[in-house]
Amino acid sequence: MDQFRIFPPQASTTSHEVDTLFFALTAISVFFAVVIFLPIIFFSVKYRRGSSADRSNPKSGSLLIESGWTIGPIFLSLVLFAWNALAYFRIERRPANAIEVQVVGKQWMWKLQHAEGKREINELHVPVNSTVATTMTSQDVIHSFIFCAQYCGTQHSRMIGRVVVMEPAAYERWLKSGEPSESVVRTGDRLFHDRGCSGCHAPNSQFHAPLLQGLYRNPVPLADGTMVTANDQYLRDSILQPAKQITAGYANIMPSFAGHLSEEEIMQLIAYLKYIGNQPPPSQ
Ligand code: HEC
Ligand SMILES: [Cu+2]
The missing domain is CATH 1.10.760.10 (Cytochrome c-like domain)
Incomplete structure (x- = not known):
């Protein structure tokens, strides 16, 4: 059971915000599902064939209820839009003084290069507690980094990478390891x-x-x-x-x-x- 998790551990600084949004959206969806489905079930039983319910259908209308269910959802969607947009801008804005890493996706791997020149494949080494900005592109079809979530061809399921977080000194050593590379x-x-x-x-x-x-x-x-x-x-x-x-x-x-x-x-x-x-x- 230890292996079974609905959510992976929150490993990024933005995951908390995204998860909160996700739960809020789920709660709202559940609320509306209940509000819609309970009456459907209730009325199906009440007006089932052969029941003695009153079917005279007198004319009725309520301006209050009708404007309520129009204005309420408009307001709700605007609030959700603003919340989403703010979170999006916070998450997507490139942090200042970030370590630059260039990422090129292809069928079926990611090729990465650090500003100093060091290259790696399907792995991203980063120093702990620092901001990292990745510039990403693909040379063929759409992929998503670093657990590919876009079906991108036969070996898509193998497109799994990992992030290695290192102590700053170890990261500096790692950058200089291997063949010398130009920046x-x-x-x-x-x-x-x-x-x-x-x-x-x-x-x-x-x-x-x-x-x-x-x-x-x-x-x-x-x-x-x-x-x-x-x-x-x-x-x-x-x-x-x-x-x-x-x-x-x-x-x-x-x-x-x-x-x-x-x-x-x-x-x-x-x-x-x-x-x-x-x-x-x-x-x-
Ligand atoms: C045949 C001459 C020529 C070659 C070769 C050339 N360029 Fe240009 N480039 C120009 C001219 C003329 C302009 C301005 C007109 C325009 O915007 O197309 C320009 C515009 C640009 C601009 C926009 C500059 C601005 O001030 O807005 C960039 C950036 C640029 N080139 C980069 C490159 C790069 C990188 C290469 C090599 C891969 C390259 N150019 C090769 C002639 C050339
Ligand atoms: Cu893929």
Whole structure:
């Protein structure tokens, strides 16, 4: 019986909040199920064929009851919406100063890379009591991390990973163990040159292309007159669909790199763009 648990142990800081919400929703559903089903049973018995119940059906109506069952549920759903939305924003907001881990799902495993470069598969090593932010994507179908809950193909049931929580010193040792690896930003820097990005996006390039230093998190004026913020999504879109949002003052000459870069390479490039994006632009 020890093995039998309806809920797994609450292992994350947000599980309490999610569980409370879950119980509240369940309680409300049970309440309405009772309110609806008890009268159904009662009336089925009372008005069964052959019973001597009064079937004259006089006209009746009550504004109070009708507005009550309209306004009550509206109010209830709005409260639930607000509660859910607040919890969602709290849970999904990326914590500041978090340890960065990039995760790529594929049939049928997760490939992880820490900012320092260390890679692992189906395991996530983290130091205890620190915040960790994972950037996740998939190179094929939808998966869910770290116990796959999306049916993703034949070996879906084997897509089970584990989180290893370590003392900070042990984590530092673990990061440096195994083959030496270059940091994600360093790999992105190399890709930026190898894939020809620097051929256009460099101060001395023959092409008229924007410098990417100082770009990250800043507003970008677009050719159509609107403004966007250069967030992670914008960087990703700029690489994969450059024609979607043209930067004001530049021509649509950047080729799309969709299909030419792996998901890992895109993440590494974005990590590099974020890194230089936080630096001041070079003077020209
Ligand atoms: C042929 C030249 C060329 C190449 C190669 C090129 N780009 Fe661009 N890129 C441009 C031009 C021109 C723009 C501005 C027009 C636009 O938004 O498409 C741009 C826009 C961008 C932007 C948006 C910048 C802003 O200020 O809004 C990013 C990010 C970017 N490129 C990244 C890359 C990356 C990463 C690579 C390599 C994988 C790359 N580019 C390769 C020419 C190029
Ligand atoms: Cu799966």
